[in-house]
Amino acid sequence: MRKILLLTALVSLFSISTAAAQDYGRNEISVSYGTVSHTQITNLFVELITLSFAEVDIRFTGTMTAEYLRYVSRGIALGGTFVYEFGREPRDADFKCRSHYMSLMPTAKFFWFNKEHVGMYSRLALGATYMHGVAEGDKLWRVRPAFQLSAICLEAGGKVRGYFELGYGTQGLALAGVKVRF
Numbered sequence: 001m002r003k004i005l006l007l008t009a010l011v012s013l014f015s016i017s018t019a020a021a022q023d024y025g026r027n028e029i030s031v032s033y034g035t036v037s038h039t040q041i042t043n044l045f046v047e048l049i050t051l052s053f054a055e056v057d058i059r060f061t062g063t064m065t066a067e068y069l070r071y072v073s074r075g076i077a078l079g080g081t082f083v084y085e086f087g088r089e090p091r092d093a094d095f096k097c098r099s100h101y102m103s104l105m106p107t108a109k110f111f112w113f114n115k116e117h118v119g120m121y122s123r124l125a126l127g128a129t130y131m132h133g134v135a136e137g138d139k140l141w142r143v144r145p146a147f148q149l150s151a152i153c154l155e156a157g158g159k160v161r162g163y164f165e166l167g168y169g170t171q172g173l174a175l176a177g178v179k180v181r182f
Contacts, residue, residue, distance in 0.1 A: 025181045026071045028079075030163070032177025034063040037085060038147070038169050039101055039129075058087040058097060063171050067107065067179075075111040080104065081125050081148070083170050087133075099133030103146040103170045117158060123150040129170060146170040155179070 040060050062085065069079035083103040089096060105127030112120040125148040132141040150167030160180045166173065 025159075028067075028069040028071070028077060028179055028181045030065075030067045030069075030177050030179030032063075032065045032067075032163070032165075032171070032175045034065065034172030034175030036173040037063050037171065039085060039087070043087075058089055058099070061086045063175070065171055065175070065177070069107065069109055075114065077109040079107050079109075081107045081127075081171075083129075083146070096137070097133065097135040099131055099135075099140070101129055101131050103127060103129040105146050105148065105170065107148075117156060119155045119161075121153045121155070123148065123153055123165065123167070125149075125169070125171075150175075 037060065043058055063083050064085070065081060065083045067079065067081045069077040071077045081104070083101075083105070085101040086099070087101070088098045105125035107123065107125040109121050109123045112122070114121070125146075127146045129144050129146040130141070131144070132139075134140065146169070148167060148169030148171045150165040150169075150171075152167070153163060153165040155161045155163035159182075160178065162176070162178050164174070164176045165171075
């Protein structure tokens with residue numbers, strides 16, 4: 001009877017450790033900073049089209065991003081991305097404008113390859129941006145589509161990796177950050 005109990009305990013312990021080992025590294029949390037976002041390009045485009053008659057000379061902080069992904073297979077991860085950006089007029093401007101841009105996007109990441117210390121992937125995100133702010137004393141708010149297509153992405157490191165992405169969208173043309181897998 002003791003042998004059966006000992007054998008059952010060993011099998012249970014082995015099963016628990018195997019399940020934990022399979023789950024290791026399937027979650028990822030990352031933070032990044034991006035520049036030249038879709039919002040910045042849109043404001044520049046409006047100014048160019050109106051030959052500078054539209055006063056949209058807004059300075060942006062750049063995008064700050066927090067992201068969570070769960071690996072559903074060896075080469076595909078799904079999750080969500082939160083992006084924040086702040087814009088304001090220059091101090092010497094004739095108009096007063098301050099806006100907060102907050103985006104939430106479901107995200108998919110597709111690896112080209114993922115070796116022990118280096119990986120290359122593409123990432124797609126699609127969601128919505130909530131903008132609220134004040135322009136010339138009037139309160140503004142709106143919801144608009146948000147997206148990010150990062151076609152060329154490179155990451156390097158071990159459990160903690162640094163990464164760099166080139167693409168277009170809410171997070172910017174170029175973004176860099178750090179991620180940890182657990």
